Amino acid sequence: MADRLSARGALALVTDDFTELPFPERPGHPDGPLGWPGYDTARARAAERTGERESVVCGTGDVDGTRAVLVAFEFGFLGGSLGTRTGDRLEAAYAHARAHHLPVVPLVATGGSRMQEGMLALTQLQRVARASALTRQSGLPQIAVVRDPTTGGGWATLGAGADVVLALPGAQVGFAGSRVRPADADPAAYTAEAQVAAGAADALVRPEALRDTLGHWLRLLTRPSTAPAPPPPALGAAGLPATGWEAVRRARSPRRPRATAYLDAYFTSRVAIGGDRCGGTDPDGMLCGFGEHRGRTVAYAAQTGTATRPAGYRTAARLVRLADRLGIPVLTLVDTPGAANDAEAERQGAGAAIADLFGAVASARTPVTTLVVGEGGSGGALALAAPGNTWATPDSYFSVIAPELAAAILKRPPEQARTTAGQLRIRPQDLVELGVVRGVVGTGADGRAKSAGCPSPGEHQP
Template sequence: MKPGARDAIRAVSTDFTEFDVDDGRYGPDGPLDWPGYATQRESAARLTDTAESVVCGRARVGAAEVVLVSFDFRYLGGSVGTGTGARIVHAFDRARVSGLPLVSLIATGGTRMQEGMLSLRQLQLVARAAARLRESGLPHVAVLQDPTTGGVWASLGAGADVILALPGAQVAFAGRRVRPPRYADDPAFTAEHQYAAGHVDELVAPDQLPTRLADWLVHLGQPAPGSIDIPRPLGDQTPRARDAWHAVQQARSPHRPRAAAYLDDYFDSRVLIRGDRTGGVDEGMLCGMGRRRGHSIAYAAQTGTATTPAGFRTAARLIRLADRLGLPVLTLVDTPGAAADPEAERGGTGPAIATLFATIAEARVPVTTLVVGEGGSGGALALCSQDRLWITPDAYFSVIAPELAAQILKLDPSEVPELAGRLRLRPEDLLELGVVHGIATG
């Protein structure tokens, strides 16, 4: 027997107070007078001790006060009817008015056929309530239990700001009984696949869920006030590059500290969001929220690889979320440039970069950038702040890689070092040109 809604609530929270909502707008057999529907509901109510497939209320998860929406799969497969929709909308509205995050614990097969299109329409009403919560700058964290399928996954679940999932759970739009039998056990319909494809941020074992959920809620709140300080440089800063070509070689050194080292040094703790929500993941773009001196800061960091369209889109997703939540953003630049292979072009490199440029330009929160390695052309500039740009002494930033400039100008490879000097790509050159606002010091 699957755990019930109240079991899930008790597992992750304390001090739960249930909301009292009048959701009985229709007769016993519902708006369609579906034969036997009243009997089905009475049986489900006896089993679950609730009059609907969700239980909603106010609770505490770790240190955070939240509004909880918890599904009970034992109640008609956790399906959404008009009463369910009324409860969920009420919960979102209470969260918005109270200024609280909303956590949804989802276990559902979708919408309820016994209530026809009125049931399906609840997805629109829930989506509108969720949009109002986002407009208020409050986060929604979804936890996907087994199963999470149908229209509820395609609205409430997939529309959350942060999505956690239990390993082994069915997570898919097509539920088990509606997909072709030959695909019944296909791994595409699992939480693991959704995580691999970037539709889920983290897989969390049930016994770890209370801790991880509390951790996420802390990282999504308490934004750092105003502009933030830049990370300290971690590499060997003496002596500085003797010339431009040496600067390029320093930045490309396999021994130079990478983004993960900078993030670990800068933050007391951090969490990762994963994927661009369109099926793409770039492991070379680290995005998430970190805690520093008791406050939260969002970050997007390149790790030295060529950035793919999914990487640019994930960074844009992170910055949009940070902007809604009021979190300042730190970006770390380290890339030879945007990926230049056919797959990247098919994935939309140009539009993805354009979206990131626009997202940073439109951000209302301060964005601060530190170039920690290679600053390769537009693929690097897309992640940069327009007014808070710094560079470490062992990094460089260039309109184009010196070797590629030589190819375009039809120069001999032996002329690459001299060409690097003409590009004025060293930190001191960039400071003199007014491209960067300063060179980071220890």
Template structure:
């Protein structure tokens, strides 16, 4: 008879036709591997109280239009803690996902490793981390949902390693749980919202929205949807029609025009639906870099789009994360270039803007999937070039690309600022110049 537990209620709210996997066999010891006094009685009481046979429930079900493997924690069973049996269930579920080529959805609510099993419980983190790595290597996506609370090893070894990280509003999320960290360490930094602000969570999702959001993600990232090797993403058509600029300075002015279509307008026109990832997983977010996955004419395309601002280190690291994830999953990439250049203030330097840009250059250079680039506005120096695909870059008629902005060129060359228009011409930064010089493959109309 199926158990009636919070974990089962959760998976049945998210999926249809859920079927639990047979739990793998594990060694059985009186009172556990440490002989912890009264541990067997604790397990019996936990099962009676929660209605669950262990702290984690694993199986497969249909999420939206496609199947997925689900790993759901039950906090009512010894605080969702993981010991030998729970760890074996999680590892086996990831093995099933690889064999079946189904995405993994982990629904985590856990206090970490089980004290009563000591080091035998702690070592499960290594096995779980390896299962995540092997699954990633097989290009099978892992989506996690941080529920209340997600702390300790399950945050570090399972959820933080996921490709997409969602979180429940108000959930406590931290490596150190509230009982083990200093009493003064409270506040937003230890919450789902704080983790989102710090770039460690992609989206905070209400329970009512969760089934639809997961269904969209499973549809977009499902391994059976990708093609090996994928065709390049088509070049988006330009959203403005006009003659090519007559001068370099005119090209610059048109690219800087406030009423010119920006990245979100292009994304809205290109994708029927999309999911945006957020943050660099290292403590930062940049609203000037929009990254994610979308449905373009029935196929999934990843995107990294600049919005016209000077991007921060977090923005570049997020773009690199997006390109690497798309490459891992076998999904083609579209990049939209529009930036006056990378941020160059003290905060950017302290945040490692140089290494962050290097990450994007490397991710683009290493990508096995095709990358398509459209320059839709300003193409300012290395901060723009990092996102540009060699030999697959196009440009609109109201955009430019230059080694540096004309004003900065005047400063470097010790010229009068009034010489910027002349230098714009000498830089040959117009779309037609870039086509003639072989930098772009074409002009989009």
């Protein structure tokens, strides 16, 4: 179990200049709205023990150079539970964030809704959800830090509902608290580590690294830009392939640079989001996050050369929608032989996941730039490609289907796969002539297009 920080202790981890927001107090009722015997006494004891008047402390603070609204739960005050006065404070804090255009950082540690206020306490979750939704509509990021413990409605709104979820190692995190879950439930499933593995949280962050990590996230997510991201220069072979089959062989070569090499060369720093928020991750097939490129923020979703799984497509769709809402341009790297097509992928909703990504890219208002860096295998690759702003490297190809599979469908012998590759016109220069891609990027710092008549990447306008 992680050390249980107080609200002030959690705030001290991320800022040195916290200023608490003032909140008007609503008229009270003896022992609360339900007249719960001993409620006033319990509140008084909690206030004396913690020095707080409620279970949440709200204010503003500078987090490594970025001003934010900070919402810190005090678990020592009735288990950090949400009551009507908690809802008042949370609603006012989100309103302050919108009025002053500030990101919101909930530092969550709560056991859920306050029993002594009954359904009135539970309905505070609706207030919190609406305040969060309004803030989301204003284009402001929300980055949650889940502490020990984070359970119940607090996890299901302020925690899991944030754009990015960072978790302290060892924290108890889950919808069901320890006293209400099944007796035979595996406690390991209700941990920060388990939530990261299941794609419900993005990363584990140790307390001593929290300020730097949170500050990095806040800087990246609060820098909108209207200009499209330029495609990276090619890192592999410079010459164009002579035949379709040569294009296939070069794209499949184990020596060809992969997504990580492109991301490392393109960004001076980057942070990753992990998981589709539906119980799945695809760390071996899709890399998603935000990075700094020439002083501005660019979001990225990059295939790694393997068959992309449904969770990978859903994570990419989540990334594109978040970047779109925050006004951050997106770079996608296409490199997959195709979508995973095993039975488990079908059970995980491969078709729906690919459709969701197609929709996210098609409806994005922020500019999306795509570079095909390897294999472009059918619809599983096309879902990540930007219509009208896709580029290719010299060692890539894009095909309606793999040449071997095309030959099989056409009832040709396997040895005709090479001929079929040429007929499909899948070389980078073929794709330019067909109007499928804008150009072939070159090697070097400028990355200028190699095909005749193609504008350079820097000349593109959305």
